[in-house]
Amino acid sequence: MTSHPISKNTFFKLDLLLLIVFTFSCKEENKKKETATTEAKEATSKPNIVVIYLDDLGYGDISANGATEISTPNIDKLAHGGVRFTNGYATSATCTPSRYGILTGVYPWRNKDAQILPGTAPLIISTEQTTIPKMLKQQGYTTGIVGKWHLGLGTGHVNWNERVSPGPNEVGFDYSYIMAATQDRVPTVYIKGGHVDGLDPNDPIEVDYAKNYEGQPTGKDNPELLKMKWHHGHNNSIVNGIPRIGFMKGGEAAKWKDVDMADHFLEKAKDYVKNHKKEPFFLYYALQQPHVPRTPHPRFVGTSGMGPRGDVILEADWVIGEFIKTLEDEKILENTLIVFTSDNGPVLNDGYFDDAEEKLGSHTPTGGLRGGKYSLFDAGTHVPFITYWKGTITPSVSDALVCQIDLLNSLAKLADSDITTDDSEELIDVLLGKSKIGRTNLVLEAGQKTALRSGDWILIPPYKGNPINTQVNIELGIADTYQLYNLKTDRKQETNLAASNPEKLKEMVATYEELRGETTVEIKELELK
Ligand code: NG6
Numbered sequence: 001m002t003s004h005p006i007s008k009n010t011f012f013k014l015d016l017l018l019l020i021v022f023t024f025s026c027k028e029e030n031k032k033k034e035t036a037t038t039e040a041k042e043a044t045s046k047p048n049i050v051v052i053y054l055d056d057l058g059y060g061d062i063s064a065n066g067a068t069e070i071s072t073p074n075i076d077k078l079a080h081g082g083v084r085f086t087n088g089y090a091t092s093a094t095c096t097p098s099r100y101g102i103l104t105g106v107y108p109w110r111n112k113d114a115q116i117l118p119g120t121a122p123l124i125i126s127t128e129q130t131t132i133p134k135m136l137k138q139q140g141y142t143t144g145i146v147g148k149w150h151l152g153l154g155t156g157h158v159n160w161n162e163r164v165s166p167g168p169n170e171v172g173f174d175y176s177y178i179m180a181a182t183q184d185r186v187p188t189v190y191i192k193g194g195h196v197d198g199l200d201p202n203d204p205i206e207v208d209y210a211k212n213y214e215g216q217p218t219g220k221d222n223p224e225l226l227k228m229k230w231h232h233g234h235n236n237s238i239v240n241g242i243p244r245i246g247f248m249k250g251g252e253a254a255k256w257k258d259v260d261m262a263d264h265f266l267e268k269a270k271d272y273v274k275n276h277k278k279e280p281f282f283l284y285y286a287l288q289q290p291h292v293p294r295t296p297h298p299r300f301v302g303t304s305g306m307g308p309r310g311d312v313i314l315e316a317d318w319v320i321g322e323f324i325k326t327l328e329d330e331k332i333l334e335n336t337l338i339v340f341t342s343d344n345g346p347v348l349n350d351g352y353f354d355d356a357e358e359k360l361g362s363h364t365p366t367g368g369l370r371g372g373k374y375s376l377f378d379a380g381t382h383v384p385f386i387t388y389w390k391g392t393i394t395p396s397v398s399d400a401l402v403c404q405i406d407l408l409n410s411l412a413k414l415a416d417s418d419i420t421t422d423d424s425e426e427l428i429d430v431l432l433g434k435s436k437i438g439r440t441n442l443v444l445e446a447g448q449k450t451a452l453r454s455g456d457w458i459l460i461p462p463y464k465g466n467p468i469n470t471q472v473n474i475e476l477g478i479a480d481t482y483q484l485y486n487l488k489t490d491r492k493q494e495t496n497l498a499a500s501n502p503e504k505l506k507e508m509v510a511t512y513e514e515l516r517g518e519t520t521v522e523i524k525e526l527e528l529k
């Protein structure tokens, strides 16, 4: 039987077809591979960058840093999957200067206006100045802020019923959804792209920090209206039963609900991620916890057993978990560098009766460091500091000295920008866990007084003033003589070595003087010796 000629031909044709299909699919495959490599290349050269910034969270407030009385599993996941810094610093012991430092890469003590601001203060970042979002924008990033601002708005008198500017949008943020100052300061409204969100034009807002509006109740005169009692300060306008700092009238429909703030900001942060997942983005997500007034959502009330301060830390931890889940769901977690830190150290009673002291138990928000918020002692500025980048950062613990002010030069390096500031140090390898050589020197600030950390040593120059802020019950680090501590051997700053180690003192004073550019009388005396 001879084979059928047609069938032979058909086989031949089939072979050819298969070959063509194979070659084509190989080419397609290669093309796919090529695109994947380019994408991967782009992914590592331009990762999304998220800064998660807590407000008044202490070094010891997270279980990753040793807290045993409170559990923060979501923050711990970042810490255990990334670099957990044991010597990470904010520039300052209060909010406004630290926020100035982290965003501009400039020491806040260089700007006399970088002090805790009222809600009516003008913007303290110059629109000409370098900022992280501005630098990243030049590198093709889209930039956003969600949460606490507290760097001033406008140029003088603000009309809250018109677009408020300059503000975050004028210093580099494409998108902004903020609270102007703090949760305890008026105006108690959210501001979106400069406009008060949900404002009824028939109910205009007025804000004044000097005098009340006629007929408006205050915390001081109307204690019967209060759901939360004030301890010191915080006795002006009442919003949601909470007395605030400053006076405010109108804007009823726009007023925030304190207990919903965490969910509200989370929604905005999640939306931001979803809307920008296809472009490299920078998100500065500034949570309000655990700053006063501490107002956990009812879901979290009583969950910590430590009163509202513990409850809002758990709430913040949950929020962070939800936020990370969003990055995961959108499949961009592996292409996102997350920096987690806090603007300053912890405080218990910061002006309201909220059981923070009474229900603390054996929890130590400072993690055993001395002082707290407002203090030149270490707990004022030595804060939780974590970097996380799934698949890129190898988990480790780093003792390197790093400061939030270093983000500017470091992120510039990461994003291939040559923009830098003099005060910021380029430490991207340290932040990514590839090097453990951090800064040598860092000038720390509290209430516009400064100290020096150099290696393991801390120098606090002599200052006049009360050594303790009795209202918040925190030692400020103020003394009329030099203080010199070695953090390595004396983490609690209990032993002042200034008298016993004059050599080190002299060296530290010289470094401090050089960095600060000023000479105190006492320093001159030292030089004469
Ligand atoms: C203080 C407030 C304090 C807090 C702080 C700012 C009083 C008596 N105390 O002036 O409650 O709001 O300012 O905190 O008003 S920060 O974290 O934003 O710097």
Ligand code: CA
Binding pocket: 055, 056, 094, 095, 291, 343, 344
């Ligand atoms: Ca703060």
